[in-house]
Amino acid sequence: MITRSVTIEAIDELYLLWNDHINASALYRRALREEMDVRDVDPDELRELLRRAREQDYTLDEIAENTNRFVDLQSLVDDQQNHPPAGDTADE
Template sequence: MITRSATIEEIDELYLRWNDHINASALFRRALREEMEVRGVDPDELRELLERAREQGYTLDEIVKNTNRFDDLQSLVEEQQSQPTTEDATED
């Protein structure tokens, strides 16, 4: 997992310091899930597509470079799946 930094306001920092038991990473992930829901993206489907793309040999950087939304990732995975493998090509 990659750690990213986020800018928070002083009031956020103060509140988190008062309540150091709060997992700020979990709050961030929850907010992202809410954004996904608003945009009609199922996190489980997104996770599955990402895993399939990684299994096909794509790095996260390549996925980011070649896609910018859920439908693009789905197309990328399906395109790669529909291409014949080297073994299939030599059988023809």
């Protein structure tokens, strides 16, 4: 898991201090899922595409450099699947 810093307001910090049982990471992930929903991105499909891209030896940084939305990632994975790297042929 990658840790990313998030800036919060003083009122957010105070509220979390008062309610230390609240999982702030879960709140962050829930907010991201809501954003995905607004943009019609299925988190399960995105997870699967990311898994497939990593199986194709793309790093997360390479994926981010080469894509900036769901359809770009889908194209990256599909293009790689349709055009395997040289040397990956069955005739060898």
